[in-house]
Amino acid sequence: MVALSGSPRVGHVVVTGARHLSTGAVIAAAGLLGRPAFTTSTADARTAVLSLAAVRDAQVRIVLPDSAQVDVLERDAIGRWVVGGVEWYIDADGVLFASADPQGAPPSRATDDRTATGACVGRTGGRCVDPAVVAGAMRLARIAPGELRADATKPEVHVDPAQGLVVRSGAGWEIRFGTPDALEQKLSNAKKLLSDDPTRRLDYVDVRSPDRIVFSPQ
Secondary structure (H helix, E strand, O other): OOOOOOEOOOOEEEEEEEOOOOOHHHHHHHHOOOEOOOOOOHHHHHHHHHHOOEEEEEEEEEOOEEEEEEEEOOOOOEEEEEEEEEEEEOOOOOOEEEEOOOOOOOOOEEEOOOOOHHHHOOOEEEEOOOHHHHHHHHHOOOOOOOOOOOOOOOOOEEEEEOOOOEEEEOOOOEEEEEEOHHHHHHHHHHHHHHOOOOOOOOOEEEEEOOEEEEEEOO
């Protein structure tokens, strides 16, 4: 029987591919430091690293005699998602994750006011948003100031528990889009109404049904 008490232990971990995550966070999640180099499980370490919301994929290997390497493939942030006042990054699959890089996502932003999203994201992030809602919100987030109407100088996208996707103009009125289906048609309908009477007093324009426009006041 070969005694392993004198076997080398992992004393150094190299991390590649980390941008949203700090090297220290990846090393801590992998849990390899101090583990026996010959018997530690790289599969378990990989599973632990994959539990980090910012990680899409990872590879772990032991480099004898006493080192390890963790290669991470991080998620591609397509925008910023605000939940409970906290800004997360979000990918196209609806995964929310924190980032150490303040420039690691485009400036497109949406605020999610739904309680369920807040409960899902917690403190660590995760797959919390329907990808179709993400795509719709990011499309609306690209609306430029003044594009809808001259007084819409600060358009903000919200995901409302009752109204669904909503664009708040910054001028006291909003457009209610509901679900993200037929979004381009809904947006076209809203723009036409706004352009037909660009000084109309408004509280809201409701285009949740692409075949019917409701606005207030009438």
